[in-house]
Amino acid sequence: MSWKEDRLYTCQPYFVIDSSDFYQKIVVKDGISHFYTFKMMDGQTIRIVPDGCIDLIFGYDLFTGVLRARVGGTTTEYKEKVKNHSERIFGVRLMPGVQTSLLTVTTRDLTGGELPLEDILSGDHSLLDDMASAETFDQRMEVFLDYYQRYSKKEEPFGKKSLVEAVKRRVYASDGRVRIHEMEKETGYSERYINMVFLDEMGFSPKTFCKIIQFQRTLKYLNYGAPEKMTDAAVMLGYYDQPQFIRNFTHYAGMTPMRYLRLIREKHYSERVQEADTTISGVS
Numbered sequence: 001m002s003w004k005e006d007r008l009y010t011c012q013p014y015f016v017i018d019s020s021d022f023y024q025k026i027v028v029k030d031g032i033s034h035f036y037t038f039k040m041m042d043g044q045t046i047r048i049v050p051d052g053c054i055d056l057i058f059g060y061d062l063f064t065g066v067l068r069a070r071v072g073g074t075t076t077e078y079k080e081k082v083k084n085h086s087e088r089i090f091g092v093r094l095m096p097g098v099q100t101s102l103l104t105v106t107t108r109d110l111t112g113g114e115l116p117l118e119d120i121l122s123g124d125h126s127l128l129d130d131m132a133s134a135e136t137f138d139q140r141m142e143v144f145l146d147y148y149q150r151y152s153k154k155e156e157p158f159g160k161k162s163l164v165e166a167v168k169r170r171v172y173a174s175d176g177r178v179r180i181h182e183m184e185k186e187t188g189y190s191e192r193y194i195n196m197v198f199l200d201e202m203g204f205s206p207k208t209f210c211k212i213i214q215f216q217r218t219l220k221y222l223n224y225g226a227p228e229k230m231t232d233a234a235v236m237l238g239y240y241d242q243p244q245f246i247r248n249f250t251h252y253a254g255m256t257p258m259r260y261l262r263l264i265r266e267k268h269y270s271e272r273v274q275e276a277d278t279t280i281s282g283v284s
Contacts, residue, residue: 009033010096010216013223014047017267019089023137025276031100032148033093035141035276042086048079049219050212050252052096054103054110056117058131058140059087067132069117071103073110074212076204078254090131090140096213097168097202101153111203123151137276163187164201167194171206176214177238180206214238215252218245222261223269230257 009028016022019038026034033053039062040046052074059068063086094100099107105120118128127147134140157165166187170178181191183206189197198206218237225233234245249257264270 010051010053010093011219011223012049012051013219013264013269014049016269016272017263018044018046021274022272023274023276025137025141028095030148031095031098031152033095035137035144036091036093037089037137037140039088040083040086042083044083045080046083047254048075048081049215049254050075050077051093051216052209052212054094054099054107056092056094056144057114058090059085060090062086062088067128069128069131070114071105071110071117071120072114073107073112073203075112076208076212078252080254090137092144096172096216097209100148102148102151106201106203108201108203160197160201163189163194163197167198167206168209171210171213175217175238176210176212178210180210211248212252215248218249218257219253222257223264233257 009026010033015036015038019040022036022038024034024036028034041062054074055072057070057072059070060066061068068085068087097107102122103120104122105115109115118125121127127144130143130147131140134143167180167183170183170186180194183189183194184191187194195205195207198209202209214237218233221233221237230245231242234242237245239245239248246256249260253260255263
């Protein structure tokens with residue numbers, strides 16, 4: 001895969017670097033960003049960066065096969081946690097800012113943490129039983145998509161939710177470069193009101209969402225691009241200057257851009273990301 005300025009799908013680069021057997025299937029459709037799978041062992045440290053997304057995570061115990069399903073929200077800063085299970089992970093990442101009617105909670109409820117899927121899954125719980133019996137990456141994608149297409153409601157947002165959706169779409173389309181005061185004319189609401197409503201719905205401010213999306217675009221560029229100079233990268237990615245670029249990136253990635261670039265080159269990042277060669281119904 002090479003750097004392309006196309007639709008952004010978010011990533012967790014340390015999942016790739018710190019795990020083994022990482023596969024993904026890019027979707028970017030119907031609110032789903034992509035499916036992914038990897039293996040991690042008990043006691044291993046997992047590093048997490050902000051992505052603005054909700055993940056549905058199905059962990060299959062490597063020794064017993066027992067399924068442990070949970071839902072995680074985005075963090076707003078770099079964090080680390082130690083795995084307490086040896087698992088084969090199958091994950092479904094939603095698009096940035098997307099919420100789903102499959103869950104009884106909001107993005108705000110999930111920001112910075114995770115909850116058991118069985119406690120917040122709307123409708124029947126057949127998904128859990130079917131996912132528990134699915135054995136391969138392809139089967140798990142098919143099972144999830146079947147449930148998602150049957151039970152996910154596509155409702156037109158209204159009122160405050162409509163405003164939040166408009167802001168999210170604008171942020172995403174601009175790769176996080178839009179200024180919130182620019183949204184006043186587009187929405188007819190004041191910057192203060194936009195901030196208040198967005199924070200109440202999402203659990204973080206639109207400015208934070210902008211920074212996360214800009215950071216994610218930066219990750220994709222560093223993962224698959226080849227900048228000659230970090231100053232050039234900063235300008236191209238929309239940062240005010242190089243110090244701002246370094247400061248923001250370090251806050252979200254836990255290391256400077258140069259150190260990160262050296263790491264992914266040493267670990268042969270692009271070679272570790274294996275694109276699943278599969279076709280699943282309902283996804284093109």
